[in-house]
Amino acid sequence: FRINMTELELMEELGRGNYGTVKKVLHRPTNTIMAMKEIRLELEESKLNAIIMELDILHRAVAPEIVEFYGAFFIESCVYYCMEYMDAGSLDRLCGAGVPDHVLARITHAMVRGLHFLKDDLQIIHRDVKPTNVLVNRKGEVKLCDFGVSGQLEKSLAKTNIGCQSYMAPERIQGESQNNLGTYTVASDVWSLGLSMIEMALGQYPYPPETYANVFAQLTAIVHGPPPELPAGYSEEAEAFVAMCLRKDPAQRPTYAELLEQPFLVNDKTREVDMVGWVAKAIDHRDVHRTVSSSRLDQPGSVPQ
Numbered sequence: 001f002r003i004n005m006t007e008l009e010l011m012e013e014l015g016r017g018n019y020g021t022v023k024k025v026l027h028r029p030t031n032t033i034m035a036m037k038e039i040r041l042e043l044e045e046s047k048l049n050a051i052i053m054e055l056d057i058l059h060r061a062v063a064p065e066i067v068e069f070y071g072a073f074f075i076e077s078c079v080y081y082c083m084e085y086m087d088a089g090s091l092d093r094l095c096g097a098g099v100p101d102h103v104l105a106r107i108t109h110a111m112v113r114g115l116h117f118l119k120d121d122l123q124i125i126h127r128d129v130k131p132t133n134v135l136v137n138r139k140g141e142v143k144l145c146d147f148g149v150s151g152q153l154e155k156s157l158a159k160t161n162i163g164c165q166s167y168m169a170p171e172r173i174q175g176e177s178q179n180n181l182g183t184y185t186v187a188s189d190v191w192s193l194g195l196s197m198i199e200m201a202l203g204q205y206p207y208p209p210e211t212y213a214n215v216f217a218q219l220t221a222i223v224h225g226p227p228p229e230l231p232a233g234y235s236e237e238a239e240a241f242v243a244m245c246l247r248k249d250p251a252q253r254p255t256y257a258e259l260l261e262q263p264f265l266v267n268d269k270t271r272e273v274d275m276v277g278w279v280a281k282a283i284d285h286r287d288v289h290r291t292v293s294s295s296r297l298d299q300p301g302s303v304p305q
């Protein structure tokens with residue numbers, strides 16, 4: 001069935017991204033809560049239609065590690081994209097002071113399974129692996145979203161990605177500067193996975209912009225510097241796993257099948273991990289910090305005790 005706007009009851013805003021806003025909505029005919037992303041595109045109707053058709057492949061992207069796609073439509077120059085509502089939000093905001101080893105293993109396991117499924121079953125390369133594109137719910141489930149399925153959509157979104165947080169692999173950064181597009185391989189996503197793991201462990205992006213004089217210096221560090229490592233306190237298995245993902249030479253990085261065989265993920269299979277408890281704590285931590293920073297904004301000059 002097709003979803004259209006008249007069937008949706010708009011609820012609160014969930015967040016804002018680079019390209020538009022995400023709102024919580026109720027789909028009345030099925031009584032389903034969804035997340036609806038609005039992407040504003042200045043395009044003619046035939047191009048918008050092409051995007052909606054290309055997005056259709058997402059109906060086949062059904063797996064426990066992938067955020068479910070419910071449908072897309074357009075009104076005037078906006079594409080509306082309806083997906084599963086994930087009530088704990090994105091992973092970047094849940095990592096606070098860093099995730100413990102066993103939780104890191106469980107999250108990484110979900111990410112690798114999801115990426116492997118996209119590649120093997122649908123021949124899709126994600127192209128934008130990073131903690132903001134990993135969503136979590138209070139059941140402790142971890143799922144990927146925002147992967148590149150529509151060539152037309154990718155082309156239309158302004159390429160403003162070279163921001164202060166680049167998850168791009170060294171070979172991608174070099175490729176961009178040589179104008180060598182279209183060479184994206186799974187190995188580049190494996191790099192982004194490794195970088196995302198370090199960010200989860202540190203609770204912050206591994207190449208913090210304040211360390212570098214400018215974006216050029218930061219990108220130079222990614223391309224020519226040694227790859228980052230996990231902070232102290234993680235298992236040898238975790239360290240070895242991240243080091244493989246962050247090999248500078250893309251040909252030396254493991255495939256998803258190989259990653260699934262690594263002790264770091266094999267050990268996770270039989271281990272009890274209280275993901276529900278971790279998510280609940282992470283949400284509390286996030287919301288406390290949000291309250292503190294918003295009360296600071298309300299009362300400039302006051303120092304929270």
Ligand code: ADP
Pocket residue numbers: 014015016017018019020021022035037067083084085086087089090132133135146
């Ligand atoms: P970006 O463009 O930066 O990737 P998005 O537009 O995808 O960001 O999302 C913005 C924010 O909206 C996210 O950080 C997240 O908090 C929220 N969000 C996105 N999708 C969902 C969803 N399916 N369920 C719940 N919250 C979501």
